[in-house]
Amino acid sequence: MKAWAARAALQLALPVVLVIGWWVWSESNDSFFFPPLREIVQAFEDAWIWERVGSDVLPSMTRLLAGFGLAVAAGVAVGLLLGSSRLAYRAALPLIEFLRALPPPAIIPFGVLVFGLGDGMKVVVIAAGSVWPILLNTIQGVRSIDPRFVEVNRAYRVRARDRLCHTTLPAASPHIFAGLRASLSIAVILMVLSEMTASTNGVGFFLVQSQRGFALPEMWAAIVLLGIIGCAVNAVLVMIQHRLLAWHEGARGSALSEVR
Amino acid sequence: MVLDVVNLSKAYGHGERSTLAIESLTFSVRAGEFVCIVGPSGCGKTTLLRSLSGLVKPSGGQALIHGSPVDGPPEAMALVFQDYSRSLFPWMTVARNVAFPLRRKRMPKAERDAAVAESLAAVGLADAAERYPWQLSGGMQQRVAIARALAYKPEILLMDEPFASVDAQTRSDLEDLLLSVWEAVDVTVVFVTHDIDEAVYLGDRVVVLSPSPCTVDRIVTVDLPRPRDQLTTKSLPRYVDLRTEVFSAIVKRPAPDG
Numbered sequence: 001m002k003a004w005a006a007r008a009a010l011q012l013a014l015p016v017v018l019v020i021g022w023w024v025w026s027e028s029n030d031s032f033f034f035p036p037l038r039e040i041v042q043a044f045e046d047a048w049i050w051e052r053v054g055s056d057v058l059p060s061m062t063r064l065l066a067g068f069g070l071a072v073a074a075g076v077a078v079g080l081l082l083g084s085s086r087l088a089y090r091a092a093l094p095l096i097e098f099l100r101a102l103p104p105p106a107i108i109p110f111g112v113l114v115f116g117l118g119d120g121m122k123v124v125v126i127a128a129g130s131v132w133p134i135l136l137n138t139i140q141g142v143r144s145i146d147p148r149f150v151e152v153n154r155a156y157r158v159r160a161r162d163r164l165c166h167t168t169l170p171a172a173s174p175h176i177f178a179g180l181r182a183s184l185s186i187a188v189i190l191m192v193l194s195e196m197t198a199s200t201n202g203v204g205f206f207l208v209q210s211q212r213g214f215a216l217p218e219m220w221a222a223i224v225l226l227g228i229i230g231c232a233v234n235a236v237l238v239m240i241q242h243r244l245l246a247w248h249e250g251a252r253g254s255a256l257s258e259v260r
Numbered sequence: 261m262v263l264d265v266v267n268l269s270k271a272y273g274h275g276e277r278s279t280l281a282i283e284s285l286t287f288s289v290r291a292g293e294f295v296c297i298v299g300p301s302g303c304g305k306t307t308l309l310r311s312l313s314g315l316v317k318p319s320g321g322q323a324l325i326h327g328s329p330v331d332g333p334p335e336a337m338a339l340v341f342q343d344y345s346r347s348l349f350p351w352m353t354v355a356r357n358v359a360f361p362l363r364r365k366r367m368p369k370a371e372r373d374a375a376v377a378e379s380l381a382a383v384g385l386a387d388a389a390e391r392y393p394w395q396l397s398g399g400m401q402q403r404v405a406i407a408r409a410l411a412y413k414p415e416i417l418l419m420d421e422p423f424a425s426v427d428a429q430t431r432s433d434l435e436d437l438l439l440s441v442w443e444a445v446d447v448t449v450v451f452v453t454h455d456i457d458e459a460v461y462l463g464d465r466v467v468v469l470s471p472s473p474c475t476v477d478r479i480v481t482v483d484l485p486r487p488r489d490q491l492t493t494k495s496l497p498r499y500v501d502l503r504t505e506v507f508s509a510i511v512k513r514p515a516p517d518g
Contacts, residue, residue: 146346148341148343148346148347149346149347149349151315151341152339152341152347154315154333155313155314155315155333155337155338155339156333156338156339156360156361156412157333157335157361157364158360158361158363158364159363159364162360162363162364166349166352166360167349170349170351171351173351247350247351247392247394248350248351250350250392250394250395251350251392251393251394254394254395255394
């Protein structure tokens with residue numbers, strides 16, 4: 001309990017000091033670009049608790065989750081396929097390397113042309129930009145499965161469906177989760193960017209509208225909210241990872257203690 | 261005969277660069293028998309076992325189960341590997357590891373659960389069902405692997421140096437556990453080892469392999485009484501004689517007279 005409290009105090013100290021410093025400094029400073037933190041907090045309260053949650057936060061989160069969900073489904077499915085077949089992997093790798101190297105925002109103009117300004121475009125842009133880390137990590141995870149697991153399954157004549165669901169997928173899941181973490185931050189970036197480029201609602205839209213209207217406290221409030229959203233979705237993913245990969249952490253822990 | 265190995269050979273690679281792991285092996289195993297296969301290290305024991313289990317295709321000859329050739333992992337066989345830590349799935353509990361190979365056998369869940377519980381009890385791990393393999397010691401993990409093989413209800417249990425990576429005390433415990441299980445269950449055991457003492461202590465017969473490329477050097481019948489016991493069996497003069505016979509066959513030195 002004591003150690004826990006000490007750690008929390010240490011981790012909170014720096015942010016608290018910075019916020020207090022910002023508060024004091026922005027109070028006494030009449031820069032237009034750095035309005036008093038008090039005003040930003042006020043703007044945050046006015047906009048996000050809870051007035052614009054339904055009109056802006058909800059659409060943003062829906063697009064984010066739909067796009068990311070699509071990326072997860074496609075990345076894992078195609079990754080399992082390409083990871084299991086050396087031929088397919090070799091054939092697809094150059095293409096994947098090229099598509100992955102494309103800066104994700106570069107597809108936004110194309111998305112706008114083909115899918116218009118609606119939610120469909122944003123979901124597609126988020127999915128298409130964030131799928132690559134999931135895809136590559138899934139391939140890597142499938143390819144690095146211990147060959148002994150494959151042999152056990154062959155010796156016991158395990159059915160293909162059980163091999164996939166109960167061996168390949170769990171064995172690759174530590175890699176897959178590493179991909180999910182990387183993809184999620186790309187997905188958040190693309191959500192904001194697509195809303196800033198072409199949208200009529202969403203947090204990104206609100207941010208750019210505030211900036212254009214020189215409503216600086218509102219703009220800052222939107223930036224703070226985006227930071228909170230980014231942290232929150234990542235925290236949820238980490239929680240799911242801890243649950244699903246408890247075996248992996250446990251197995252790694254016991255392997256390490258054997259070495260010691 | 262439950263298992264016949266006829267002129268089995270296995271080469272790796274092609275053409276001039278191929279290496280012969282097994283030259284030509286012929287032996288048979290009777291139903292219910294406990295046969296140990298020993299040979300000098302690197303003599304192709306594991307290759308033999310992988311050919312018997314249908315994991316690799318032999319280059320020549322064949323293995324027959326009840327007269328029909330093995331061309332893929334046979335239904336009637338269960339395999340226990342040496343490296344227990346890599347052959348159990350770390351994301352499954354002990355019970356789920358044991359149950360996993362049974363999924364394709366169409367049996368009601370209650371029957372499956374009963375088979376799992378029964379096999380875990382047979383290896384003395386009834387209490388560990390809900391734990392994970394990595395929470396168990398090496399010896400316990402290998403007992404889980406044995407339980408998984410037993411639950412599969414094979415006719416033939418193939419074991420590839422299963423006790424080679426546990427400490428000596430655990431090893432003799434596992435040997436006795438295996439003997440008691442074998443006596444309780446109607447199963448034929450083919451047990452590959454490099455340990456001469458282990459082979460003589462466990463087996464009804466010991467198939468001694470020659471160095472690579474391997475052939476059957478001789479087959480020693482172990483006429484020691486059962487049930488066997490680590491202390492009394494190993495102090496019998498007959499045990500010492502048999503051990504010497506197998507040892508001298510492996511190191512190619514004539515047995516001392518007397």
